[in-house]
Amino acid sequence: MVQQLGQFLNLQAGSIEEYKEFLSEVLQAEWESNSDPAVVYPILQRGQHLLDDTFAQLLQQLARNVFSQRKPEEVAAIVGVIQNLCVDIQNFPLGSWANNPEIAITGYQTLLEVYTCDAFPYEWAMIQNNLGNAYSDRIRGERAENLELAIVAYNKSLEVYTRDAFPYEWAGVQNNLGTAYSNRIRGERADNLELAIAALNQSLEVYTRQAFPEDWAVIQNNLGTAYSDRIRGERADNLELAIVAYNLSLEVYTREAFSYEWAMIQNNLGAAYSQRIRGERAENLELAIVAYNLSLEVYTRDAFPYEWARTQNNQGNAYRHRIRE
Numbered sequence: 001m002v003q004q005l006g007q008f009l010n011l012q013a014g015s016i017e018e019y020k021e022f023l024s025e026v027l028q029a030e031w032e033s034n035s036d037p038a039v040v041y042p043i044l045q046r047g048q049h050l051l052d053d054t055f056a057q058l059l060q061q062l063a064r065n066v067f068s069q070r071k072p073e074e075v076a077a078i079v080g081v082i083q084n085l086c087v088d089i090q091n092f093p094l095g096s097w098a099n100n101p102e103i104a105i106t107g108y109q110t111l112l113e114v115y116t117c118d119a120f121p122y123e124w125a126m127i128q129n130n131l132g133n134a135y136s137d138r139i140r141g142e143r144a145e146n147l148e149l150a151i152v153a154y155n156k157s158l159e160v161y162t163r164d165a166f167p168y169e170w171a172g173v174q175n176n177l178g179t180a181y182s183n184r185i186r187g188e189r190a191d192n193l194e195l196a197i198a199a200l201n202q203s204l205e206v207y208t209r210q211a212f213p214e215d216w217a218v219i220q221n222n223l224g225t226a227y228s229d230r231i232r233g234e235r236a237d238n239l240e241l242a243i244v245a246y247n248l249s250l251e252v253y254t255r256e257a258f259s260y261e262w263a264m265i266q267n268n269l270g271a272a273y274s275q276r277i278r279g280e281r282a283e284n285l286e287l288a289i290v291a292y293n294l295s296l297e298v299y300t301r302d303a304f305p306y307e308w309a310r311t312q313n314n315q316g317n318a319y320r321h322r323i324r325e
Contacts, residue, residue, distance in 0.1 A: 019058050022047040027081055035084035041092065048095040056099075056106040059085075063110045075114065083111055083127065090134050098139040105134045117160065125160035128153045129173050136180055144185035151180050163206070171206035174199045175219050182226050190231040197226050209252070217252035220245045221265050228272055236277040243272050255298070263298035266291045267311050274318050288318045 026043050033039035044051065059082065066078045086107035089100050108131040117124045132153035138146040154177040161169040178199035184192040200223045207215040224245035230238040246269040253261040270291035276284040292315035299307040 016058075019050055019055060022050050023055070023058060023062065027078075027085060030081045030085050030088070035081075035088060037088060037091075040085075040088050044089065044092050045094055048092075051089065051092075051095045051103060052099050053102065056103040059103065060106050060110045063107070064113070067114050079111055079114055079123075082107055083130070086111075086134075087130060090130070090137065101134045101138045102140060105131065105138065108134060117156075121160045122166075125157045125166075125169070128157040129161070129169075129176065132157065132173075132176055132180070136176070136183070147180055147184050148186060151177065151184070154180060167206045168212075171203040172215070174203040175207070175215070175222065178203065178219075178226070179222055182222070182229065193226055193230050194232060197223065197230065200226060213252045217249045217261075220249035221253070221261075221268065224249065224265075224268060224272070228268070228275070239272055239276050240278060243269065243276070246272060259298045260304075263295040263304075263307070263311075266295035267299070267307070267314060270295065270311075270318065271314055274314070274321070282322075285318055285322045289315065289322065292318060 022043075026040060026047070029040050029043050063078070063082055067075055070078070086104040089095075089107075090104035092100055108127050111127050112124065112131075114120075115123045115127055132150040135146045135150035135153060154173050157173045158170065158177075160166070161173055163170045178196045181192045181196035181199060184196075200219050203219050204216065204223075206212075207219055209216045224242040227238045227242035227245060246265050249265050250262065250269075252258075253265055255262045270288040273284045273288035273291060292311055295311045296308065296315070298304075299311050301308045
């Protein structure tokens, strides 16, 4: 098998052996740890230089060999492990931000060769949702096209994940779909934001605060962003809705429990107060500056340079307007 894959990938024997050993190690870790990131991520970190197109092709070829040569029960087991590995690589914070989604996309598409909608509807829908997430994160290719592919995948997932049959999964895909519509480039921006708000509000019908507090908080933050960007309706009303949603999210995303998310929402809240129409302009800018300062208590330059720079820029804009006032 190694020789065949070496010829397929046009690699020297030593190179393919390194990739094979890395793939074997990480698949074994996925299996034995039940896909525990605390176990899998250190292995991915050590081999992050191997997370590239060659790894994606090797994973694909390995999967196809298993599909064609192994017994059905063995195929089912390895499919689950490969799917979990794709999820972990997609969420892996290190390595190449361009390569990781490509590996996940290749893996998911290969799994769909076995997990058809007719034979495995639940698993097929799960992979379609994961594929949508990977396309949403994708860096290669045109951003507009990637988002269209994500939306297609989410809608396919919803063909199986109906509210009646799978309410939790349905709500999760609705949230993902709402985020994709919020970011969508093609089509009318106003229409896309309405579709996003509708999907997010549908998700909240299942993801209640009492039943799923963290999911509820995520969607409240996403809804706040959609209302901040909304084109239809009164701008003043939309910003009030955004501020309410962000503050609701902060009731769950506290600094003590979720410092990163708390800081992110504080930054979003600061942006909403900076744009707020109702109330006194001077007071709104003070509230914005307070929110940015709170965010910067967590988003330090050393720990989160990108988030720190973005918040510093937002804060600078608020201070400039403050002086003019």
